[in-house]
Each structure stands twice: as C-alpha cells, then as structure tokens.
Amino acid sequence: MKKLIIVFVFLLLACSQENRENAKDEHPKANAPADWIFPNGSYSWGEALNACPEGYHLPDKFEWENYIVHTADIPNYKYWTSSYHVGYMKEYSVAYVQDRKIYSEFAYDGRKSVACKKDEKKEAKSFLDKIAFTGTAFISKNKTNCLAGHKYIGFEDNGLYLCENRTLKKVADSLDFLQDSVEFSADTVVLNLRRMLPCTFGMNGKKIMTGVNRYMYQCYDKNWHGLGYAKLNPVQLGYYKDSLTGVHFKTIIIDSMEWSSQNIYRSMPGEECYENKKMHCENHGRLYGENAREACPADWRLPRRSDWVTLFGRFGLDGAYLRSKDDWFLDFKENKDVGFTIYPAGYLDKGYKGFGMVTGWWSYDDENRLYAILFDGEKFSHDYAVENKKFYIRCVRKRPEN
Amino acid sequence: MIVAFALLLISFGSSFAACGSYASFGRSPDHLLQVFSCDSKKCMVSIRGVEIFPHDYGCDFEDEFIEDVKKRFGRDVPKGRYNAPFRYGNMARQYEPGLIRSGCDFLKVEPVYGIDSVTVALKPKKTGVCPISIRESNSRERMYLAVVNKAMGRWNITLEHNHETDESYESEFTFFELPFPLFVKQCEADRCDFMYAERLPFPYKGRKAVLLTNEQRFKPKCNFVKVESSDSKNVSGTFVLSGTGRCRIQIDERKEPVYNVLNVKKVDGQYQVELE
Numbered sequence: 001m002k003k004l005i006i007v008f009v010f011l012l013l014a015c016s017q018e019n020r021e022n023a024k025d026e027h028p029k030a031n032a033p034a035d036w037i038f039p040n041g042s043y044s045w046g047e048a049l050n051a052c053p054e055g056y057h058l059p060d061k062f063e064w065e066n067y068i069v070h071t072a073d074i075p076n077y078k079y080w081t082s083s084y085h086v087g088y089m090k091e092y093s094v095a096y097v098q099d100r101k102i103y104s105e106f107a108y109d110g111r112k113s114v115a116c117k118k119d120e121k122k123e124a125k126s127f128l129d130k131i132a133f134t135g136t137a138f139i140s141k142n143k144t145n146c147l148a149g150h151k152y153i154g155f156e157d158n159g160l161y162l163c164e165n166r167t168l169k170k171v172a173d174s175l176d177f178l179q180d181s182v183e184f185s186a187d188t189v190v191l192n193l194r195r196m197l198p199c200t201f202g203m204n205g206k207k208i209m210t211g212v213n214r215y216m217y218q219c220y221d222k223n224w225h226g227l228g229y230a231k232l233n234p235v236q237l238g239y240y241k242d243s244l245t246g247v248h249f250k251t252i253i254i255d256s257m258e259w260s261s262q263n264i265y266r267s268m269p270g271e272e273c274y275e276n277k278k279m280h281c282e283n284h285g286r287l288y289g290e291n292a293r294e295a296c297p298a299d300w301r302l303p304r305r306s307d308w309v310t311l312f313g314r315f316g317l318d319g320a321y322l323r324s325k326d327d328w329f330l331d332f333k334e335n336k337d338v339g340f341t342i343y344p345a346g347y348l349d350k351g352y353k354g355f356g357m358v359t360g361w362w363s364y365d366d367e368n369r370l371y372a373i374l375f376d377g378e379k380f381s382h383d384y385a386v387e388n389k390k391f392y393i394r395c396v397r398k399r400p401e402n
Numbered sequence: 403m404i405v406a407f408a409l410l411l412i413s414f415g416s417s418f419a420a421c422g423s424y425a426s427f428g429r430s431p432d433h434l435l436q437v438f439s440c441d442s443k444k445c446m447v448s449i450r451g452v453e454i455f456p457h458d459y460g461c462d463f464e465d466e467f468i469e470d471v472k473k474r475f476g477r478d479v480p481k482g483r484y485n486a487p488f489r490y491g492n493m494a495r496q497y498e499p500g501l502i503r504s505g506c507d508f509l510k511v512e513p514v515y516g517i518d519s520v521t522v523a524l525k526p527k528k529t530g531v532c533p534i535s536i537r538e539s540n541s542r543e544r545m546y547l548a549v550v551n552k553a554m555g556r557w558n559i560t561l562e563h564n565h566e567t568d569e570s571y572e573s574e575f576t577f578f579e580l581p582f583p584l585f586v587k588q589c590e591a592d593r594c595d596f597m598y599a600e601r602l603p604f605p606y607k608g609r610k611a612v613l614l615t616n617e618q619r620f621k622p623k624c625n626f627v628k629v630e631s632s633d634s635k636n637v638s639g640t641f642v643l644s645g646t647g648r649c650r651i652q653i654d655e656r657k658e659p660v661y662n663v664l665n666v667k668k669v670d671g672q673y674q675v676e677l678e
Contacts, residue, residue, distance in 0.1 A: 329603055329656060330575055331616035356603045356656075376606070378573055 033071065035118035042111035048080035049148050052116035059117040060200040068100050078112040119201065151223045152196040155210050160224060161196060175217065175226030182216050182228040184209065199224050237339045242297040252339040254314060257307060258399050261339050263392040264295050272390065274345060275352050284345035287390035290370060292362035296395035303396045304364045308373055308380065318378050328377050329356040342375055348390035360391040421461035421470045434536055435546055440557045444523040446514065448494035449502065449536060460489035477518060492519040505533035505585035507676045509548060526550045526557050533585040547582055576635050581611035584653065584662050589673040592644065595637040600655055614638050624649035627664065643673050
C-alpha cells in the first residue's frame, strides 16, 4: 500500500507538471490587437476552418502578414491560416504561421493553434507590390478542401463556385456584371491563372482582372461581385532615335509611360554581348555593368520599381502579355506579346547564364538603389546581389504630350 | 484510493491518440521507394507509406494497428506478429496492380507476397537507366530513375528520386531533378498517357529537366499511333492507338531530335506499349 501511495503521489506530481506545461500553452494576448482573439486548444485543419465564433474568421495570409508587421510579440506557435492551395506536388499544402513567418506544410493532418480576426469591411488597397501574390490563396479546379462558405471564381470558365462541405459546387455559369465596362485602376490585380481564387477577408475590397478575358471582379464579404469589362487604353507602338548619340530603339506606350520595347544597344565602357557574339547584341541588346544608369538617352531613365509595378498591374505577373513569342526554351501555352517583347537573353554572373530561360534588367528600387529585375518567362523577381553582374537595359520616360 | 488510482490510470492511458504521429512535424518524409537485398537475379523493393514518416507513426493498441496497417499499407497482419510499441517501422505497401510500373522491357516488376517489408522484386535483364513510376494516389504518380548495374555477379540498382519541384505548382510546367526517357503509362482502352522530361539548358531552381508538354514535338512515324495533348500538366501527352506493331517515334528536343521505338501489343484485349 505504501508503494502504491508513493506511485500515486508521483503520478499526481506528474499530472500537475503536465498542467503547468499546458498552462504555458495559453497564448499571450497583451500585444494582440483588440480585433484578434486566440482560442485555447489545438485544432485539426477541418476544425480550424469553423473554429472562430460568430463575427470572427480564420485570418488569411494577408491578414497575418499585416499582423506580423504591426505586432511586436507574437506567440511562437503554429497557427492555421485560411490561405492554402491544392497543388500537383503538394496535394494538401496548408499555410501556417510560426516564428513570424508564413509557411506551407506538406500535410494537413496535424493539430495547430487558431487565431480569429473580427470581421470587418475594408477599403480596397493596392497590394501590387506583393509580387509573390500568385500562388497563395487559390485552389485547383475540381479539387476539394476549399474554404467553407467562401465563393470562388473559376478563371477558365468565369463560373461562380461556392464551397460547401469542403467541396466546390458551381452556383452560376458566370457573374452578373454591374456595368458593361469599368475603368481599370492601379489597385487592380491582374491574374492569368487557370485556377480558382477565393474571396477571403484579406481580399476584401480587392479588385481582380482576369488576364484571359479582362473581366473585373471585386471581393466583398466572402463573395465575388462582377464589375464589368476592364476599359483599357490601347497600347501604342513607336520608335525613338536620339539624333545626338544615334541611340535608337522601338518603344511601347502603356497608359502614361513610354518604354523601350527593345533592350538598349549603346556602346559604353564595360558593356558586352552575350557570349561575346555580335549576333546576340544585335538581337537582344548589350549587357551592362553598374554604370548602367548612364546608358539611357536624355529624357529617358532606368525604370523604377513603381514603373514595373504599374506594368504588372496592367498585364499581370506571369508575363503572358510581355514575353516574346520566340526563343523561350519552354513551350508556353499562351503567347500574347503586346509589344513589350521580352526575350530570354540571359545575363552575366561569373559567366553567361540563362539564355533561353531567364533575363534581367537594371532598375532602381524605392530608395534609388540599383538592383536587377529578373524574369523567367512566368514570373518576375528582383535581386540586390548585383556586384560584378551584367544585365540588360530598358529605358522609360513619361509619355510625351501630343 | 484504489478506485481513484484505477480511474487515474484509465484517464492517463486514454489521453494518447489511438494511431498517429509520435514525433513533431517538420521532417522530410522517408523516401517512398527503397531498394535492398540484391542478388544475381533480382533486387527487393519496398514502397513505404505515403505522406507519413513510418518510424514515427504507430498505434497504441494492436487491434487499431492491424486496422490501420490494412488501411495504409493494404496488408493483413495477423494478431501476435507485432509487439508493443506498435510502430509501422519498415512496413511496406502490399503490391496491387498498377502500384509500380517499369518503363522498360529490361526491368521486370514481380510482386512479392508474405514479407511485410517488401512490395515487389525488380528483375533486370541488362544494365541501363529506366524510369519507374509509383502511384501515390489516383491522380498522382512519383517518378524515379532506376540505374541498373551489375558487379561481381550481383545486380545493383540505385534509384534517383526524380520528383517535381515545389515551384512546379506555380508554374505552367513540371520540373524534375533529372531528364528521363519516354515513359508510357498503363493504357486505358486505346489511350496511353506518356511522359518525357527534357534537359534544361540551365538549371531552374536546382532542377535540370522539364516535362515536355508540346504534343507537336512528338512525331510517330506510323499510322496506328496518334498523339494528343493532355489537360494534365503531369503528363506529356496521350498516345491514341488504332493497331499493333512497332512504331518509330521522333521526339524533337530543342538541340536535336531523338528517336525511340514503341512496341504496341494487345494482351488480353488490352493495349500494352513497351519501349524497345
């Protein structure tokens, strides 16, 4: 009996230790904004989708990004987010938050914490600077495990889908549009996706234009609303020649900006042709070092980040409207070059690299630092590690008054 | 007191999950396909569970373990074969038709029954490189490249795990670690999906090959094989068959064309396509 009592006491101590461990799991709330709550306990993915009380929702990736930026101390747990996708490689890839970062996870069969954010209507804000936007909160066609109660747009068929019991059900062949045509604005995101995009709270107020048919939609209260066809200014093609230097190139006028639609071909110290072959210079322009900022003719300048962002806002991030129809190694299904004509001309980084696959141009970031914008045929990215590298040059200027 | 103690023990015991993970997340899954025990005739192959980490998973009770093994591995485990703790350990999936497919006629797949850690035996006829596919789910296959060698009278097969990149999801294309030759999948009636991964001129995110999906770059030189494009980005296209025999096919790689010979047969009324 004595032994039994000792074991019992030991077990009681162990239990109290376990309780203390559990107590640590209570999420600190001191720094949490008032519109966020952190329910206790851990949840499966299915439970998490419906874990928040009335008037609150499971935050999506955009809301978490905002929270991370504005909240100093974030408890270091894994939280489910409502941003997820069903992909080819990762059949069930679910986003979660830990260590102030947002991750995707291979499986969704674990248990994680849940945060809930109060529902609210938001004004539309531009999020075009989030170049990594595509690839997050959308779902493949004909897949299950969607976000309960949210409406999805099928970008291939313009159909409207509702998520019920984690399965997308088509509720309308297409959305009714409020008007025939709509002014295209800078806060519109252009998506050339073949998948489906849910209207989540973080998307509230955002405008979407499909690159395929230029239909515009707006997200409000978990529902997509059809706005109309995007009314776009047609692009104009032109030609520029600097009589002083002889520098000349084709141009493309897009809204208020005029771009060189060819890479610059101007003799300067340090410039060179890809693989030192004149043929490459003639076809794709010259590669320049960090003295690139002097290469554009008077009145013209290197593009800034904001110029690129405006370009992506008009034509999307996947490059279907911007890349050339030829010379890419990959057989792209869509080639709708509007005249910007990006060739996969490579770049120089301890040797010539990427011909057929990628290319890059010198640009300025928001703080006027020189960096490179890179393009691999499907998406744009940037690179600050530009030392001893050589890239091409596109020049840009404010559209001349007629 | 004894009653309290008994209740305590019961509540303590039931606080565990019945079956599931005994480790934290964050590890890479064990390789799906493993080759071992090669001799002069064959190599044994095990297909591990999908999307699980076998050494970390198991069950608390034998009944649940038996049920779970049936569900996850397709195996009937008799009572008493395993002792607690009931971990999956080296458990391999039970063979079923279509689970594993060899892309060449010199590497035969033979089912192995009765050994929990073995799924099939691979029987080579000669050395070479052969694509192998494992069906992970109804919609997904995982590719491997089997490099077959022979030394001191024993076969040696090394497997290059040739999966798609994470980036493939955001891409129109499917990228692989390595290029692989024409691989014809199981035919359904007169239609057979096929795959072909071409070497990239430059590595893309560390991957060296891309699935060639332009059907116009596959040119059969016979009238009983036609090529159609596929909606799936996981296959290169579909062969549509209207007869049997040998058929030369030209594949237009970017550098220069390559040629293969398809041997189209009908076995039990079902089309079979093998590469010569």
